[in-house]
Amino acid sequence: MYIIGIDIGKNHHEASIVSPEGKQIGHSLRFATTHKGADSLRKMYIRQTKNDSIDSFLIAEVIRFGQFTTTSMADENILAMRQLCRYRDSVISSRTEIKLRIGTIMEQIFPEYEKQFS
Structure with missing residues (x-):
């Protein structure tokens, strides 16, 4: 063979x-x-x-020589959860980036913003 x-x-x-x-x-x-x-x-x-x-x-x-093991795919639910977690992570990263941009713009337009509002 x-x-x-x-x-x-x-x-x-x-x-x-x-x-x-x-x-x-x-x-x-x-x-x-x-x-x-x-x-x-x-x-x-x-x-x-x-x-x-x-x-x-x-x-x-x-x-x-038969020195191999079979590989199994993860369960569909696990794969869906993994994809959902990755999506959540990307949404949080986007939110953080937007908050930083807004903070930078507010600092330029209204420098006293941080002292007036917490």
């Missing part, structure tokens, strides 16, 4: 094929993160790159 290790990237992925004996088959394969890129992986377009080829080979080796 041959194993393919894929190093995931933002603009492209890098894949290596490893034989059951642990030998890399050919050079690593670089393909774009598009449907065309995935099709080029099926066509086995081979191109050598610097570090990604080593990473994809190591990923294939980890799978071959």
